[in-house]
Amino acid sequence: MPAVRNVLIVGGGVAGAATAILLAERGVAVDLVDLRPEVAARGSGITLQGNALRVLRELGVWDQIRAEGYAFDTLGLRAPDPAGTLIAELTDLRTGGPDLPATLGMYRPTLARILIGRAGKAGATVRFGTRPTTLVPVGDAVTVTFDDQTTMTYDLVVGADGLRSWTRRAVGIDAEPQPVGMGIWRTFTGRPDSITRTDLFYGGPAYIAGYCPTGPDSTYAYLVEGVRDRSGLTPEEALATMRELAGAYHGPWDDIRERLTDPSRVNYTAFESHVLDGPWNRGRVVVIGDAAHSCPPTLAQGAAQALEDASVLAELLLREDRVTDGLWSEFTARRLPRATEVVEASRQLCRWLLDHERGDVPGLMARISHLVAEPA
Incomplete structure (x- = not known):
């Protein structure tokens, strides 16, 4: 018998949806709530490394993911010169195992819809436009009041509600994300034939210029700069700013720039990062995913680490009675050191770039790849 009979999951992102799938399909009564009115309808792309794909296969959604996304096994490094010269083509480690690709790009809202749909089919009750307002420990349970004034009691509450986690604050955990000093321009557009994998350009007016194919006809492209307050820009001004910054990059970037015409497809976000040092639970409330740790996207491990959290947590809850x-000691031992090392490596890449220091980027990437190749 599982260690819990009923669970509330706060947050319908990858960590929350994955936890809901794994518990519900084994007979645990799962309520998943999210304050958003619906599954994400807008967004850009997401890069999923092999260790993320390994968990997505565990969730039973790999066939859908493979059909909707774009898989590849190499990484290109290009120069910020007038030709976008290819400097190196690196074969990535298949961190999810030899039968999964090294990397897959896809449209983030599509990933969200697949996971939430799978959670519902597994038996979870999913409610959007709903949020908890109080958490009250009651013996070996937690009583939760929601914004519609209803009250329920659960064996466990899982806070998978992101960077600004309400759950984290509600249980008194003081671990807010801190600025890194970088910001990222993102866009989602059509895929030119010249893009069949991720290429990274280091140098020029941006610290990083990169792109990732997300499907047969779509591409996610991004430019990382020193963080600025871009909040006052209109959508049209944001588009013009990203196009101007992209003008320094060539090769496939020339094809991307031709497609950069829709202001609604451009967004800007500041990098932030944190790790909750120590147990991620307070009694029968636990936080996972970005609520517990967040890293700059320099290693494309944010979603992967969130999925690993869900997999390990569900494994322990289903294994124990x-x-x-x-149980919490084992969860901490398996997740905290690994997530901390990934976050710190992501921060280190940012520091090297901000300080214009020639660090061992390939060596750092290889070290993390070998780390996450071992199942969590």
């Missing part, structure tokens, strides 16, 4: 201190 009750929630004990030993």
